[in-house]
Amino acid sequence: MERDDGMPVMEGAVCPMPLAHDVTVVMGHGSGGRMTHDLVRRRFQTVLGNPALEQGDDAAVLPLPEEPGRLAITTDAHIVAPLFFPGGDIGRLAVCGTVNDLAVMGARPLWLTASFILEEGLPLATLDKVIRSMREAADEAGVVIVAGDTKVAERGKADGLFISTAGVGWVPQGREASGRLARPGDAVLVSGPLGDHGIAVLEARGGLGLASDIVSDVAPIHGLVEALFQACRQVHVLRDPTRGGLATTLNEIARQSGVGVELDETAIPVRPAVQSACELLGMDPLYVANEGRLVAMVGGAEAEAALQALRRSRYGEGAARIGTVLADPAGRVLMRTAIGGTRLVDMLAGEMLPRIC
Amino acid sequence: MKHLDEYRDAHLVRRILEDLKHRVTRPWVIMEICGGQTHSIVRHGLDQLLPQGIELVHGPGCPVCVTALELIDKAQAIAARPEVIFASYGDMLRVPGSGRDLFAVRAAGGDVRVVYSPLDAVRLAQENPGRQVVFFAIGFETTAPANVMSVLQARALGLRNYSVLVSHVCVPPAMHAILGSPHNRVQGFLAAGHVCTVMGYHEYEPIAARYRVPIVVTGFEPLDLVQGIRLTVEQLESGRAEVENAYTRAVTRQGNAAAQQVIGQVFEVCDRNWRGIGRIPASGWRLRREYADFDAELRFEVQALRSEESPLCIAGQILQGLRRPADCAVFGGECTPEHPLGATMVSSEGACAAYYRYGRGA
Numbered sequence: 001m002e003r004d005d006g007m008p009v010m011e012g013a014v015c016p017m018p019l020a021h022d023v024t025v026v027m028g029h030g031s032g033g034r035m036t037h038d039l040v041r042r043r044f045q046t047v048l049g050n051p052a053l054e055q056g057d058d059a060a061v062l063p064l065p066e067e068p069g070r071l072a073i074t075t076d077a078h079i080v081a082p083l084f085f086p087g088g089d090i091g092r093l094a095v096c097g098t099v100n101d102l103a104v105m106g107a108r109p110l111w112l113t114a115s116f117i118l119e120e121g122l123p124l125a126t127l128d129k130v131i132r133s134m135r136e137a138a139d140e141a142g143v144v145i146v147a148g149d150t151k152v153a154e155r156g157k158a159d160g161l162f163i164s165t166a167g168v169g170w171v172p173q174g175r176e177a178s179g180r181l182a183r184p185g186d187a188v189l190v191s192g193p194l195g196d197h198g199i200a201v202l203e204a205r206g207g208l209g210l211a212s213d214i215v216s217d218v219a220p221i222h223g224l225v226e227a228l229f230q231a232c233r234q235v236h237v238l239r240d241p242t243r244g245g246l247a248t249t250l251n252e253i254a255r256q257s258g259v260g261v262e263l264d265e266t267a268i269p270v271r272p273a274v275q276s277a278c279e280l281l282g283m284d285p286l287y288v289a290n291e292g293r294l295v296a297m298v299g300g301a302e303a304e305a306a307l308q309a310l311r312r313s314r315y316g317e318g319a320a321r322i323g324t325v326l327a328d329p330a331g332r333v334l335m336r337t338a339i340g341g342t343r344l345v346d347m348l349a350g351e352m353l354p355r356i357c
Numbered sequence: 358m359k360h361l362d363e364y365r366d367a368h369l370v371r372r373i374l375e376d377l378k379h380r381v382t383r384p385w386v387i388m389e390i391c392g393g394q395t396h397s398i399v400r401h402g403l404d405q406l407l408p409q410g411i412e413l414v415h416g417p418g419c420p421v422c423v424t425a426l427e428l429i430d431k432a433q434a435i436a437a438r439p440e441v442i443f444a445s446y447g448d449m450l451r452v453p454g455s456g457r458d459l460f461a462v463r464a465a466g467g468d469v470r471v472v473y474s475p476l477d478a479v480r481l482a483q484e485n486p487g488r489q490v491v492f493f494a495i496g497f498e499t500t501a502p503a504n505v506m507s508v509l510q511a512r513a514l515g516l517r518n519y520s521v522l523v524s525h526v527c528v529p530p531a532m533h534a535i536l537g538s539p540h541n542r543v544q545g546f547l548a549a550g551h552v553c554t555v556m557g558y559h560e561y562e563p564i565a566a567r568y569r570v571p572i573v574v575t576g577f578e579p580l581d582l583v584q585g586i587r588l589t590v591e592q593l594e595s596g597r598a599e600v601e602n603a604y605t606r607a608v609t610r611q612g613n614a615a616a617q618q619v620i621g622q623v624f625e626v627c628d629r630n631w632r633g634i635g636r637i638p639a640s641g642w643r644l645r646r647e648y649a650d651f652d653a654e655l656r657f658e659v660q661a662l663r664s665e666e667s668p669l670c671i672a673g674q675i676l677q678g679l680r681r682p683a684d685c686a687v688f689g690g691e692c693t694p695e696h697p698l699g700a701t702m703v704s705s706e707g708a709c710a711a712y713y714r715y716g717r718g719a
Contacts, residue, residue: 266367279361281473282705332716339370339579341402344716 025122030152043124044148047131048138052111052146060146062111068173072107074098078163083126085204087196087216088291090163091133096220096291097242098167099141103222104238104294106177106229107169112138113147114165119158130161141220143167175229181236182257186325187303191224191294191310192217192318193269194246198288199277212273219292219315227316231309234299241295244348247286247333249295251347255331263323263335263345287348297325364578365401373583374406377590384410385593386542387586388535388678390528391549392419392706393577399715401579411590414542414678415711417531417634418549420496421448421704422676425630426666428524429454431659432493435522436467438657442485444478445493447471448704453697455665475507475521482511482519491653494521499551501525501642502616505623508644508651520653523643526629528552529560530640535677536568543678545589547575547582550604555620557612561600569598576604623648632700633666633673670699675708682712689713 028035045053052060064071078094088096094114102109114134118127138145200216221240228235237257241249246268250261270278270285278285292315298306303321310316333345389395395415398404404413417423433454436443443459450459450469463469468488472478475492482490494504504521511519528549535541548561553574561572571592575585585603592599602608620642629641644652669687674680682688682701692698694710701707711717 275361334716337400337402338365339367339401339403339406341405343400343402344714346714346716 025118025120025152027120027152047135048145050144065170070171072102072105072169072171074101075166082204083160085216086200088218089133091130092137093218094163094165095134095137096218098165099220099222100240102167102169103225104240106175107171109141109143109169109222111146111168112143112165114145114163115149117158117162118152119160120152120155122160177235177238179237179253179256182253182259182297182325184325184327185300186236186297187300187321188323189296190320190322191316193271195274195285195288197291199274214273217290217292221294224294224310224313224316227309227313228306231305232298232302234302237297239295241290241293243289245287247345248347250333254333258330260326260329261323261333262326265335265338267320267322269318269320364580370579370583373587377587378408380590380594381408381410385544386412387545387589388414388416388543389547390416390418395708396706396711397577399711403579403582415708417676419704419706421452422700422707423631424495424524425632432522433462434659435491435657436462436469440489442468442481442488442490444470444472449493452700452703475504479507479510482516489518492521495524497526497528497552498555501620505619508623508648520651520656522653525642527640530637532564534637540679545571545593547585548572550576553608555613555616557610558600559610565598565600571598572600574602574604574608633676667698672699672701675701682709
């Protein structure tokens, strides 16, 4: 006889030793008792292992860097279906998303924390895979996951696994990047082709039947940011165009800085497979999510140096200059179309919906 | 991208536009029937590059926009039922009914799902034998073959839990309605390429002859559109009124015989209410009696609902080419894609949505 979670049911007098639930997450994993401890010790501490985490205290106590600078703090929640998709998974997404939010403020990412909401019934092998992926991404980004928490939600009340993160980074003195600092004459750069992540996840959900090999771009972009600061003196704006895509990001910057942005349609890099998928579904790659791309606005005179610096860096091989910052129309993004017309590029209104025909 | 870049060739587009400039001797009003064409025109900025005097007005060819309000209300009533999985193309979810949209129905607990094809809805019915799956079968001639195939497939699979809420409309009766109106301004048409892929273009020959208007079957890419406009202008300038095909890579005079055969097998002609325009006789399709088992309206016996349109919305006049989105007092103010008052602001093919999104008339 078996229960829903695959564990044997014991009847009558049984040994009082706790059952070793090592197949799926059960409510007991969130009890705060021994099962929680075992889960943390055997699964999280072993894989993520570092001195701060292994202390087992209620908070990590860490020394600030000695070089002059300022602290950057961010928080992010991660929900993705499916949990694994070509090119990544929710764990890599959680680490990279947090690292990238720090990086685009000019910060060197240092530490992350992660809270896990686990759904009862989640296979522990799945959790292990996600934790290993987080470790790999953290190593790649040079950050340490110094604190964590786990809660269990009843079956049906969470979609497998949610991760909530916080990140801390250090902004070295002299770096000032903000969406408010775009200036007329700045060059608009993007670090690679757009829309890979959004289409890869859509494809992984199945049902599109596109038989493509599109892989998510999820990656840490702090290396690109470092390269830019080394190559240029006038790095004004850095952003990662995630949900809402490039169009939404540029609109936010245009409004924050009170400037216009003019894009050149022919210069915007999009992979043919992503373009095809978007054409079929009635979507626009400008609005599709990215998880490993950097948008930068740098002084126009430094555009070429910035571009070369990006292209020499990992994840920046496909960098391109896609437009220019203008004084007018303030708060708006325009596009010179391939055939020579002009149009407005607005923010995404609501959910992006596939069209009917 | 192959099969697409060729039709976005900026050099060729400019050459045709240049040629067009030399041909135009007086103003002409041309209607593109299809919302997909409206969208492409504005997205590529083609409207700004046309010679002065050529005015494009936007036609009723957006299935989301013209689906009758009472049918949207019925869809919501069915979708709210606990036993129902309501499957729809994505665009329809945001269309306002009298009170709310399908997103609101979903938020209130209705099981509303976006599908990419009606055959996905059939699969949902197979996978959920204990639930009733209803597909919102809307559209012009273009979507009809896939929609009827879903009914035929459900019958072949013996599914008793699949039905369709049908709101099919056809292009030629709408052209009659526009051309027959005393307020009509349209002098030439770009016929909808995808509709003609299914139906061919022989149906338009009597219209061209009766109303003395040129009709050019036109595709959706910039080069297709400028070529369609050039052929229409050539006819207008030389006083001809014929049906021409500028979308030969997809369209033949007779169309897709197999698709027409299945449509005729499952659907029959009926009168339809067009949102914003009104009732047009013999302008749509409904299920034949033999397929009544698959008719969601009969299965769920939804009462006739009292439907009310926003009094501020001028979508009806826009869909007939009488007014333009920028003429509307609430455009971009009270009416935006986030809070649409009428369907033309919702659909990606709606003229108001295209104008708003690409910054026209703002």
